[in-house]
Each structure stands twice: as structure tokens, then as C-alpha cells.
Amino acid sequence: MRAHIRTFLTAFAIGFTALSAPVRAQESTQQPLVVFAAASLKDALDDAANTFKGAGGVDVKFSYAGSLALARQLEQGAPADIFASADQESMNYAASKNSIRPESRFDLLQNKLVVIASKNSKVQSLAFTPDAFKTALGSGRLSTGEVNTVPVGRYAKSALEKLGLWRDVEPRLAMSDNVRAAMSFVARDEAPLGIVYATDAAADANVKVIATFPADSHAPIIYPFALTATSKNPAAAKFLDFLRSDAAKPIFEKQGFTVLKK
Structure with missing residues (x-):
């Protein structure tokens, strides 16, 4: 009798293992999410992930x-599950090309625009006047994003125009294809000044903020997020829900972002 019981229990255990193995295998082999995100989100999103x-x-x-470069990659069929933009214009472009699911779109974060200098710079503060910029730049250049395609460059141009500085500063610009690249020129003392986001400046100990642009000098720096039109990964919506949750809020605030109300 005991032998029969042992045989039954062994068979049951084998059968249960066989049934549960595919579930565990499916969990362990679930495809990772692919997120296309603005360069200024790197530290916060790495921590959130x-x-x-x-x-x-x-x-x-x-x-x-x-x-915008990421939005164009989506347009060309690059595989991704989520798109996180540093401006509304780039997300609007993605929407116009049917690259995102419009019903999934939401605004999550807000940022500030600042002027930075190297931590070794003698400049401690900067007034928004032509003479102040001329003195601080010396023979060097002002580093920021490309003013026609990169969000930080667009914001920078708008702010400089509003403050009456664009005509004097434009010939001195050194433009990069993303905000982190622009900041790196200042961090390496290759440019005396840069215009970046406050969160980027906070992420690099080799730079310091010497001025913050008035909020009304440019459009609000808002970060919209959305699922891509081609995503088939069920975890994508879960990750977006997590990013909007109270659990993720301290991660973004630690990097200097303002988390927008749901």
C-alpha cells in the first residue's frame, strides 16, 4: 500500500513540474522593454527601471x-515599446506619423532651463545681458542643443530671443545633437558656457548652474510619454503605470524634475 502511495505522489510531483515549467519558462524569457527616451531622462529612467x-x-x-531624432527613428520603423520626449513638438511629430498610440499619451514631468559653467570657472553668476554673456564667453562658445531639432536648443533659442540676447549669442553657438553632449563640452572645459536643463546640471559634478532662465522666457519644458503603435509587449503599459505611480515620484524628484499631477 505504501509503495502505491509513493508511486502516486511521485507521479503527481512529476506532472505538476511539467505543468508549471512552461509558466516559469515564459516568465524568464519575457522580452525586455525597449524605451526611446530624451537624453535628459537618462539618470531618472535608469533608476526607475x-x-x-x-x-x-x-x-x-x-x-x-x-x-526629434528618436521620433524620426520610430517613423522609419525602429522597434520600441515606449517613447518619452523632452518636448511636445517631437511627440506631436510621432503622433502625426502614427508612431504612437495617442490614447496612451500623457504629460509626466517638467524641467527648468539653466546656464552652466565648468565647476572650475571663475564665473559664479550671470546676468541676462549682452555684456554679461560677452564677458563670460570670452573667446569661447556657448554650448547647447541644435536649435532647430533638439528640444533644449529650441527652448534656448526661444529664451534668448525673448530676453533680447539671440542676435549677440547666435554667432557664438556650439550646437550638439542632444543635451548631454552639449553639457559635456562645458564639463570638459571646451566651452565656457552652456544652456541645458536643470536636471542635467544636477547630474554632473563637473558643472555648476550660474543662471536660471525666467519661466516665461520659453514654453514650459514638459515631458510627454506614450506607447508606440507597434509595441506588443504587455509589460510596456505596466512600466508606464509604474512611472506615473507614487513609488516613482521620488526617483524623478531626486533628479530635479517636477512631477506633474495625474
């Missing part, structure tokens, strides 16, 4: 670059 995975989520792979 680690927290998400630690709470039982999947791996998240990022492609960081200028927002």
Missing part, C-alpha cells in the same frame, strides 16, 4: 538621444 525590475518587472533597455 532598476526599481521596476526589483519589484518583479522585466528588463528595460533604453535608447537615449534627441527627441
Whole structure:
């Protein structure tokens, strides 16, 4: 009798293992998320992805670059599950090309526009006047994003125009294809000044903020997020829900972002 019981229990255990194995295999082989995100989001989203995975989520792979460049990659069929832009214009472009799911779009974060200098610079503060910029720049250039395609460059041009500085500063610009690249010129002392986001400046100990642009000198720096039109990964919506949750809010605030109300 005992032999029959042992045989039954062994068979049951084997059968249960066989039934549960495909589930575990499916969980362990679930495809990672692919997120196209503005370069200024790197530190915050890297931290958020680690927290998400630690709470039982999947791996998240990022492609960081200028927002419009990413939107154009989506248009050309680049595979991604989520698009996070540093401006409304780039997200609008993605929407116009049917690259995102418009019903999934929402505004999550807000940022500030600042002027930075190297931590070794003797300049401690900067007035928004032509003479002040001329003195601080010396024979060097002002580093920022490309003013026609990169969000930080667009914001910078708008602010400089509003403050009456554009005509004097335009010939001195050194433009990059994303905000982190623009900041790196200042961090390496290759440009005396740069215009970047406050969160980027906070992420690099080699630069310091010497001026903050008035909020009314440019459009609000808003970060919209959305699912891409081609995403088939069910974890994508879960990651977006996590980014909007109270659990993610401290991650963004630590980097200097303002989290917008739901």
C-alpha cells in the first residue's frame, strides 16, 4: 500500500513540474522593454527601471538621444515599446506619423532651463545681458542643443530671443545633437558656457548652474510619454503605470524634475 502511495505522489510531483515549467519558462524569457527616451531622462529612467525590475518587472533597455531624432527613428520603423520626449513638438511629430498610440499619451514631468559653467570657472553668476554673456564667453562658445531639432536648443533659442540676447549669442553657438553632449563640452572645459536643463546640471559634478532662465522666457519644458503603435509587449503599459505611480515620484524628484499631477 505504501509503495502505491509513493508511486502516486511521485507521479503527481512529476506532472505538476511539467505543468508549471512552461509558466516559469515564459516568465524568464519575457522580452525586455525597449524605451526611446530624451537624453535628459537618462539618470531618472535608469533608476526607475532598476526599481521596476526589483519589484518583479522585466528588463528595460533604453535608447537615449534627441527627441526629434528618436521620433524620426520610430517613423522609419525602429522597434520600441515606449517613447518619452523632452518636448511636445517631437511627440506631436510621432503622433502625426502614427508612431504612437495617442490614447496612451500623457504629460509626466517638467524641467527648468539653466546656464552652466565648468565647476572650475571663475564665473559664479550671470546676468541676462549682452555684456554679461560677452564677458563670460570670452573667446569661447556657448554650448547647447541644435536649435532647430533638439528640444533644449529650441527652448534656448526661444529664451534668448525673448530676453533680447539671440542676435549677440547666435554667432557664438556650439550646437550638439542632444543635451548631454552639449553639457559635456562645458564639463570638459571646451566651452565656457552652456544652456541645458536643470536636471542635467544636477547630474554632473563637473558643472555648476550660474543662471536660471525666467519661466516665461520659453514654453514650459514638459515631458510627454506614450506607447508606440507597434509595441506588443504587455509589460510596456505596466512600466508606464509604474512611472506615473507614487513609488516613482521620488526617483524623478531626486533628479530635479517636477512631477506633474495625474
